[in-house]
Amino acid sequence: MAKSANPLPPRILRIIQRRRELGLTQEQLARMAGFSLSLMTKIERGAADPRHLAAERLLNLSRVLNLPFLHLVEDELPEEEAETPPLKVPLYPSLKEAQEKKTNVFVPLASPMIPLGATPDHLAFFPFPGPWLVGVGVPFLKQTGYLLVDLRPLYHPQGVMVVRFGEHAALVTAEDLTAPKGYLLSFSKGLPPLWPGDYNPELVGLVRKFLVDL
Structure with a gap:
């Protein structure tokens, strides 16, 4: 019996969820954030960790998705941080x-x-x-x-x-x-x-x- 794939961490799921909420394709999000489509695909597959991106790239992604920076790098968020808008x-x-x-x-x-x-x-x-x-x-x-x-x-x-x-x-x-x-x-x-x-x-x-x- 084949093993099920490892679940994606919350920081990745937030990116996918917000992209879909905004009605963006991976290609559109990649272009707006200044990424290659290949990198964007790897991030959403869990093959590339956004925590390893350069600060400028993380800031771009935060801006395009309108997600706080911490939401892209942490899995468990303090309750007050999860509710605080940017x-x-x-x-x-x-x-x-x-x-x-x-x-x-x-x-x-x-x-x-x-x-x-x-x-x-x-x-x-x-x-x-x-x-x-x-x-x-x-x-x-x-x-x-x-x-x-x-x-x-x-x-x-x-x-x-x-x-x-x-x-x-x-x-x-x-x-x-x-x-x-x-x-x-x-x-x-x-x-x-x-x-x-x-x-x-x-x-x-x-x-x-x-x-x-x-």
Whole structure:
């Protein structure tokens, strides 16, 4: 008598169930999440474990399925986690729109992905590059992705801060803030290339995460 196949773990069953609820084929889900169809098929067969995926891929899958990150990597969930919907974080094109709270775009962020010490009500996503002046020491300078910013006047000596001077917004390190006159890169026309040494910038936020994709 042939042995029955091993049952799929709950983390895999959640993926299959949500895909079907959304009316997606494996091929459609794979394309939306940036996977190959082969990998998506292996995941649903239990031949590939989503826990072994790169963080960016897991985040993509979480976003497309609108499932909290933890639901994709854990089989047994705390009762409160199973009932907690993901946080809807606004996505703004620039700091100006964020200050005016002008957006119709919101990105789901599961509770485990909320940075330690962050205040959910003050979190916002921004595209990068964008209408920023950027300090040359910013670690993600040569990448394209999204900033998860805590929009409070927070300072971190090893972090990247969001500051405003005049009408311009900048991403700077602690070294940029203390330099008498530092060079800032501009990705948009009309922005000044130099940090004015006699200007005291207004600290408006702290970059909590840099994500390659949402």
